[in-house]
Amino acid sequence: MKFIDESVIDVRAGSGGDGLASFRREKFIPKGGPSGGDGGRGGHIYALADRNINTLIEYRFAHIHSAKNGESGKSKDRYGKAGLDILLKMPVGTVISDKNTGRIIADLSEDKQKILLAEGGKGGLGNIHFKSSTNRAPRQFTKGEAGDQLTLRLELKVLADVGLLGLPNAGKSTLTRTISAARPKVADYPFTTLEPNLGTVRIDYGRSFVIADLPGLIKGASTGSGLGLRFLRHLDRTKLLLHVVEIPADKNFQAVIDKIMEILTELKQYGNHIYSKPRWLVLNKIDLFSEKQSKKMFTKLTNILQDNHQKIFFISAASGTGCNELTGEIMRYLEQINETQNTSGKP
Ligand SMILES: Nc1nc2c(ncn2[C@@H]2O[C@H](COP(=O)(O)OP(=O)(O)OP(=O)(O)O)[C@@H](O)[C@H]2O)c(=O)[nH]1
Ligand SMILES: [Mg+2]
Incomplete structure (x- = not known):
């Protein structure tokens, strides 16, 4: 599933500080020499x-x-401070190019790889550099140079971390719209979604993941009915599946359980690599019930379903109830997996 996460940014390195022209002024030295220091680099x-x-x-x-400019040179031979460098953290796999020329600047392929994107301007020279035997009181100095300014395109091919599956109309696309920036179509008829949609979910600074909204699966999908099967392979590399189920307005628990089992059967028949993935159950459309009813359902369904699912959530994709808790848990789960991989040294 090709999904290019893309952004355009402006980077502005700092300019160098100007050099200074100044002279020593000390009490008993009437004609002190030049003392203007250099500007710091941007x-x-x-x-x-x-x-x-x-x-x-x-x-x-x-x-x-933007990085800060270097400070101007100072009197008494002192140099201006350099502007602080800025590190822009990006995912491994990001390709950075110059937006105007298309030239590729970097392809970040390894963790901790560091690439200079925009160089700070050199600081100007203070007048201490211009002293000579013929000119003991130079007034020259040079100005700091401008820093590089570029417009960059960042591109990253992403794979989904989390896949949504479930029967048509369960609310997968609604959930995708609520928690991510993606805008898949939502409608009250089955098979609204015909192609997978990917969206990025942002929890807070530097914490985000990608979800894939897939076309609905139906009974017989594993033998070719409906559309879903064609897309199941997109779930191959996801780390977590969310099985979205709509709670029917008539509170028919048996119907809910039957529907859940229907999907599980299809998954099992499709293949063990998908069936055995971590899978959480997301019961949707809770806004159709009172809080009391939901609690009752939660207890009942949890008892019946906990063997097949590691976690169970009740949400309303339409109103957003429970969605923050769900995405927060997903983020923590993915971070945990990442940490385990980091410490075991696996890619
Ligand atoms: N009341 C209520 N309706 C919802 C909720 N979530 C989705 N719906 C409605 O359910 C219908 C189906 O929603 P979709 O998001 O298109 O469902 P889907 O699972 O993506 O369906 P397919 O793409 O056909 O597989 C739409 O009419 C939604 O407005 C919810 O939390 N509460
Ligand atoms: Mg849909």
């Missing part, structure tokens, strides 16, 4: 590959990244 901007970052979503919130 801050550089680097890209830093970080395996703990999954998407480019941060760069959709922050477009302009």
Whole structure:
């Protein structure tokens, strides 16, 4: 499933500080020599590959990244301070190109890889550099150079971390719209979604993941009915499946359980690699019930279903109830997996 996460950013390295022309003024030295120091260099901007970052979503919130200018030179031979460098953390796999020329600047392929994107301007020279035997009181100094300014395109091919599956009309696309920036079509008839949609879900700074909204699965999918089967392979590399089930307005628990089992049967028949993936159950449309009714259902369904699912959530994709808890848990779960991989040294 091809999904290119993309952002355009402006990077502005700092300019160098100007050199200074000044002269020593000391009480008993009437004609002190030149003492103007150099300007500091402007801050550089680097890209830093970080395996703990999954998407480019941060760069959709922050477009302009400017490093500080270097300070001007100072009197008494003192140099101006350099502007601080900026490190822009990006996911491994990000391809960085110059938006205007299309030239590829970097392809971040390894964790901790650091690439200079925009160089800070050099600081100007103070007048201490211009002293000579013929000119003991130079007034020359040079100005700091401008820092690099570029518009960059960031591109990342992403795979979904989390896959949504379930019967048509369960509310998969509604959930995708509520928790991510993706805008799949939602309608009250089955098979509204015909192609997978991917969306990035942002929890907070630097914490995000990708979900895939798939066409609904129906009974017989594993032998070719409906559309879903064709897309199940997209779930191959996801780390977690969310099985979305709609709670029917008539509170027919048996019907809910039958529907859940229907999907599980299809998954099992499709193949063990998908069936054995971590799978959480998401019961949707809770807004159709009172709180009391929901609690009752929760207890009842949890008792029946906990063997088949590691976690069970009640949400309303339409109103957003329970969605933050769900995405928060997903994020923590994915971070845990990532940490385990980090410590065991696996890619
Ligand atoms: N009351 C209520 N209706 C919902 C909720 N979530 C989805 N719906 C409605 O259920 C219908 C189906 O929603 P979709 O998000 O299109 O369902 P889907 O699972 O993506 O369906 P397919 O793409 O056909 O597989 C729409 O009419 C939604 O407005 C919810 O939390 N509460
Ligand atoms: Mg849909």
